[in-house]
Amino acid sequence: MTDHIISVKNLYHTYQSGPLQKAALLDITMEIERGSCAAIIGITGSGKSTLVQHFNGLLRPTSGTVAVDGVNVQARGGDLKVLRQRVGMLFQFPEAQLFEHTVYADVAFGPRRLKLSKREVRTRVLQALETVGLPPHTYAQRSPFELSGGQRRRVALAGVLAMLPKILVLDEPTTGLDADGRTEFYYYLQRVQQKDGVTVILVSHDMSEVATLADQLFVLHNGRLVMQGTPRAIFGQGNILHQWGLTEPPLSELLIQLHKQGLAIPLDVFTLEEALHALQEIETTRHEKENV
Amino acid sequence: MNASPLIDIQQITYTYPLQNKGKSKAQSPKALQNVSLQIQPGEYLAVLGHNGSGKSTLARHCNALLIPDSGRVLVKGLDTSNKADQRAIRDCVGMIFQNPDNQIIATVVEDDVAWALAVRGLPVNLIAERVEQAMNAVSISHLRKLPPHHLSGGQKQRLAIAGVLALRPQCIIADEATSQLDPLSRREITALLHQLNQDLGLTIIHVTHLLEEAALAQRVVIMEQGRIVMEGTPSTIFTDIERLRQLKLAIPEPIELVSRLRAAGLTLSREALTVDAIVREIVR
Structure with missing residues (x-):
């Protein structure tokens, strides 16, 4: 039996600003398997970001249901704090959010806020830095600002991993990185998925990236889920993606x-x-x- | 002998000034080291390199945004270090940047295209004519009344290009102008630059870290650690895949495929650089 870590049923989301309404998601039903890598693709304005913000309770459904690792994200009520720990989010250009003097302090920021013991914080930080390929004895005491772009981005990733998330959502994770930075980032991301069994959800419009990493693709267009399948199945259907402004x-x-x-x-x-x-x-x- | 170059870069060296005190200048690496390059009128040049290789620094010397520490840059014979000439230099060499949102000023598309002309105090009917032509050249006339935030990323870059075109420059520098766009818009903007070069004879300097965007250029220079390390036509440059990889450039899979097919004994010419060209050669 397959084990779905996220299941979405008939999800609608409407943004309300004053008297104006904008339907951002329309009747989305989808499931993401535990431990897999899923990619959500679509052009700007297709609803990708709106969708993933339901996964950690940043947004609530207008109607429909979203179940994330056993927690129900409902229209109102329910404690979503637990969800924010379980679902780690890495936004675009996450290195812009680094602010501490040392790599160690930056990665420790999240775990410290959980009121963990000093020892536990330390263990988590060291492990997270190992995982992203920044050995603590070399990097822990350095300033994040003297690292390369790719390394800084991995510090940001470590900060999310130190919260021990079960699901990792990444929004355009390699935009602006050069070839080396990209290859390294993919390598460590796949390690997190395989070694720690973290479910990875990618938001991306880079089809080469998606082809390399994802097990399952979900194509959004104008707020609707228009297609899903493995990359091999979808890219094998000819120029089908063009109608949604995407390319193979x-x-x-x-x-x-x-x-x-x-x-x-x-x-x-x-x-x-x-x-x-x-x-x-x-x-x-x-x-x-x-x-x- | 060659006609005089539009942009003549003569042995320039540049180091970014340090912002944080306490460090001596000796510690900050040179962003450009003794670079010389001549760009001819009407040329389409691609400047390739990974992050931090110095390609944007070089581009910014071409319209006096940066002034070299040593050596000099001449644009149409004017020295960029001469403050009195900088306005004329920037009118001649326009620049498009990475983030489209940073280049838009007005609240309506056509006003934004007109902006720089209005600032220069040109007569209204002349402005109207130039704005019209600039919008047509990049196919955004149908968007003229829209507020810029309603445009897609690709459309915003077209708008930025129109704003520069309205000034009737001889050269446009696109500094990573496609790197924040989705793949389809990226291709459209690359095609547009190529078309402006072909149709209007504009000199184009296309700065990018993507090899596939350099395929249409007449000449490619590759930067590494502030120096030009390779120079040639795309067809000569693209054949040395190992060297390109060492220079931290991503090899597009079609190019890699061609190289491996060739190694396996298939005859494919050096002109097989774009997907279309490769298809033509394989099918024959």
Whole structure:
């Protein structure tokens, strides 16, 4: 039996500002499996951020239900504090929120507010720094501001991990990082998911990122859930994403075009290795035909 | 002999002044070290490099936002260190930045395009004509009455480009102008810059850390630690994938695929740089 850490049923959310109403989410029903990596994709204004803000109780449903790890997020009532500890959120450009003098103090900020013992805080901070690849003996006493952009972002991640979340929500986590910073961030993120069994929810419009990391994709458009499936299934359907203003990862795009040009390349080819293999095979057959 | 370059960068060195006291200047690294580069009128140049390589610092020297510590930069023969010439230099070389929200001033699209012209006190009918042409060039005429916050990120960048175009510059610098956009808008803006280069003969300096955005340029320079470390046409630069990787540039998967197919014995030309070109060559 599958174990759903988040289940959303018929969720509607309407923003009310004065007399104006704006429907941001319309009848969303979805489930996210425990321990998986889910990606929520869609263009600006599609409702991605509104949706994930229900996962830690920052927003409440206008109607419908959201159950997160056994806690019900309802229209009113209920204690949502417990949820904010269970669901860690990393916003865009999180390094902008670092403020302490040392890396240690910054990561310790959250756990200290939980009134934990000094020893417990210490254990959590050291572990979180290890997890994100910033060994405490080298980094704990340094100022976050003398680190590289990628390292600073991992300090912010460590700060969230020190709260021992069961679910980690990341909003455009690698925007503005260069290739190295990105690869490193992915590596440590996958480690958190695999080693600690944390469920990861990515909000992203970078399809290459999503193709690398996510088990399941949820496509939002104008507040509706218009499609869901594995990256392989979704990117294998041709230019289907274009109608929602999205695009496939460049490799899928190349393969889709080759397919359209009549090349016998299977559409569910997804990785570089598979593509290489398929194209070499096609080339070999071509040669054989020429030689006959 | 070549015609005189539009922008002539002569052996410039630059170090950012330190804000926090207590550290000596010796500790802060040079952002640019003895860089020379000539940009010809009508050229489409891409400046590549990872975060902190010095590419934006170099770009900011091209319109007198930064003045070199040593060496000099000439724009149409005018020295950027000469304060009296800086207005003329900035009218000639316009710049678009990363965050579209930081470049919009007015509350309506067409007013924003007109802003710099109005500040310069041009006659109203001339302003109207130039605004019209600038909006047409970037296809935002249909948005003219909208408040800018109703625009998407890509549309805001188009607006920023229109504002610069209205001043009739000879050169536009796009400094990571696509990095906060979604992939489709990113592609549209790259295509627009290419089109402005082709149609209007504008000189384009496209600063980016994305290799795929450099594919349409006539010439590419790659920066690393404040120096130019590679220079050439996209087709020569893109063949040395290992070197590009060392320079911390992400290799787009289609380019990687081409390189590995070539290694496996397929004949693919060096012009196979964009998805369209690769498809053409594989299908043949």
